[in-house]
Amino acid sequence: MGLFSRKPAFCAVCNKELKHKHKPKREWNIKGSLCGDCHVEKTKQFYEATIRQPCVMCGTTRKISDLWEPRWQWDMNGLLCKDCFDKKEKDHTTEKNYCSLCSAKMGLIRYNPKPKWKIKGQLCRKCWDGKKAEFG
Numbered sequence: 001m002g003l004f005s006r007k008p009a010f011c012a013v014c015n016k017e018l019k020h021k022h023k024p025k026r027e028w029n030i031k032g033s034l035c036g037d038c039h040v041e042k043t044k045q046f047y048e049a050t051i052r053q054p055c056v057m058c059g060t061t062r063k064i065s066d067l068w069e070p071r072w073q074w075d076m077n078g079l080l081c082k083d084c085f086d087k088k089e090k091d092h093t094t095e096k097n098y099c100s101l102c103s104a105k106m107g108l109i110r111y112n113p114k115p116k117w118k119i120k121g122q123l124c125r126k127c128w129d130g131k132k133a134e135f136g
């Protein structure tokens with residue numbers, strides 16, 4: 001009623017009338033003010049979003065500190081949980097050291113299958129020769 005009375009303000013999230021206005025942080029992208037509860041909630045949400053991320057392989061959300069960066073050879077984006085990282089690493093080493101067909105351990109010399117053979121991984125000499133004879 002007095003000269004100094006101000007318009008009531010409402011929380012931008014829950015529309016509750018505000019007794020104390022809480023300023024949202026710029027990165028929240030919220031116009032207006034927030035009530036205490038919503039401010040706490042937003043702070044928490046935002047914090048969690050910045051420290052938690054899903055693993056790109058299994059989708060489990062974990063703390064970023066518990067996630068691993070994939071090795072560059074894997075040609076992947078995002079982060080992996082420890083389980084998936086280990087699995088991926090094992091797959092990768094297995095794929096690299098064993099012949100895709102007969103699973104013989106290979107030395108330094110491996111043979112890349114021709115694209116039309118539709119074989120993943122690499123081959124030992126024997127299998128490569130075999131496929132070559134079969135498919136050309």
Ligand SMILES: [Zn+2]
Binds near residue numbers: 011014016036038039
């Ligand atoms: Zn609110």
Ligand SMILES: [Zn+2]
Binds near residue numbers: 060080082084
């Ligand atoms: Zn995972």
Ligand SMILES: [Zn+2]
Binds near residue numbers: 103
């Ligand atoms: Zn082989």
